[in-house]
Amino acid sequence: MWRLAHDTIGTSDLGALADWLRTEPRLTQGPLVAEFEDAWSDWLGVEHSVMVGSGTAANLALVLAAERRLGRKPVVGVAAVTWATNVTPSLLLGHPVVIFDIDSSTLGVDEGQVISAIVAGAIDILFITHLVGFDALTDAILDAVNRWGVTLLEDCCEAHGVCHGDVKVGTFGLGSTFSFYFGHHMSTIEGGMVSTNDPKLADEVRLIRSHGLARESSRSVAHARAHPDIDERFLFVSPGLNLRSTDLNAFLGLRQLVTLDDRINARNRNLEALLAGLPVRVRNRYRTEGASSFALPLVADDEEAARSVRRVVDELGIESRPVVAGNLARQPFLAGFDVTVYPTPHADHLHRLGLYVGNGHHVTTDMVGNLTRHLTEELAP
Template sequence: MKRISVAQPTLNGNERKYVLDCIDSTWISSAGKYITAFEEAFARFCGVKHAIATNNGTTALHLALVALGLQAGDEVIIPTVTYIATANAVRYCGATPVLVDVQAETMNIDPAEIERKITPRTKGIIPVHLYGHPAAMDAINEIARKHELWVVEDAAEAHGAEVHGRKVGTLGTCATFSFFGNKIVTTGEGGMVTTDDDKLAESLRLFRGQGMDLKRRYWFPVIGYNYRMTNIEAAIGLAQLENVEPALAFRSQLADWYNEELSSLKDELVLPTQDNGTKHVYWMYTVFLKAGDSRRRDSLMRVMDEEGIETRPVFYPMHVLPPYAEATSYPVADTWAQRGINLPTHQGLTREDVTRIAAVLRQALRK
């Protein structure tokens, strides 16, 4: 039987046409019509004034923090369960990522734990919309306003997710996205920063292009970075956005299929939930073992791999990784991160594939 990958891009629109147009026109580097078109289209998609394209999601995060003035000695609050880029971008600025435990239901940052980690050095909060479920932005923004902090949404995995009808990317001071090959919208590599703040947008564009003055060529008033997206990448992204609504609808359907197929395993698995007022976009359909630890989880994943089904573990918490290791206990993260599995989640799957995945998972749980 065919091997089922955990993720793969869907390139069935105008991607080839637009890329060939870049090649034929010779506009293949970090200037060209597709960059502007992609930025404008992504801003419309999110419902935000500005979208600034970058060469990947990590540089989008770093660029946002630089533009916000983060400096050595500052602190930024982040969830301990996230992809390491969230913490790394803070460190790139010489600042300290301050870790906070997560909510068991969504694995997103727990607002109830944020306030006690705030110090006079705290400058901002980076909530992560993990695996496509939005963080509790109402509570987070209330805390941020109270303490005069900025909020950078790490929306790398959550294109199109919503809170009370507003898309992520519009819910903080600014937001960052990734367009890596396994994301809902991909450019191969690539990222984006979104904001409604005109002054911040201007600063983001300045630092993105080596710090060159936007109105005076080859004049560099600041030390900047080469974080620009190529025209070819933007061409792929524009084609992807043309089909983003069907892509999001398919992921919702895929989650329904999984929910139906796995409903008989609710005594053994915790299935994804969706908080009231939110839209989960299921970048990854993630399940958790109700009992056991990482050894049992990894054993189950090996069985699935032997049956031709690729899976992924939930991210290691930051506090167990060598660069950010702490002796502190984070009870939710310590328990649930060991039990989480990302099942295959992409548009190449069929209902029959989901039935097969569920059957193999059921079989693995019995071993």
């Protein structure tokens, strides 16, 4: 069966992990976490990365650290189509949230709505999501955030290796987040990363990751000097949680990183085959420059075509799901929070008429060709 996702952790990874475990290594946040963080920073092209337990933990740490860098409660702008835990940290932290429509060709935020909100001073942070491996940035959005002093954060949990121009996304804002959950471009079982070029932000994230303890900070000596009455080993200088990962996850991350670029190329070949073979009435006009395909979107133009797409996918035994979670503005978890929703016609279209099927090393261009052939027969004019 063509499943939504398949584990990228194979038997050779598990064998190597078992051998390593027999050496009785340090298991929780030890040298391998630091090694994986450095390897990730090199691969992405940033100065600092902080490994945490999940993409969700990364989002929480990044949003809280960004609030502390700003020094006030920010208004946070997000896309209508993203994962719930892109928004949940802001809800829990009491940030007013503004939800923007998406652009049908990038599945990222609508440029016009975002820029008008930025110019009107309506948001302090733009937490953009690069959805299903498309580049959600535009030069106009980048110009606007820089010109009007809005803090850009990037949720790259589905976007390992996506580029804007020649530069990997996850390097454009104050900070970015990645998920290494099962089914993503690479996996550490569970896992996440916050990446940044800002040493102060990295420091805040390290404190938030580990209980707020001063000894986690690169400024531990200065913290200790400022509080001579408190044992420096148990000095809490920031609100913190336990969002740590383990060396076991980092061991897998280091191995997965070696094959990541090959996996991305294979995913992109599948996306190319899909978009070249789709019939009319199923959207094939995406901005694919710089993509690193996470999943294969099938967004129909109308109800009848959407029914045909669902029928073909089901008959071929292909597992499918809504595009991420559809229009989040329709989800009940937002009730009771301070949320402003701009008109979301494109997110609604995706919600009603879109689904996606899985992409990854378990999918071949032949499988994609078979799907597009059946879709073309079903939707023949």
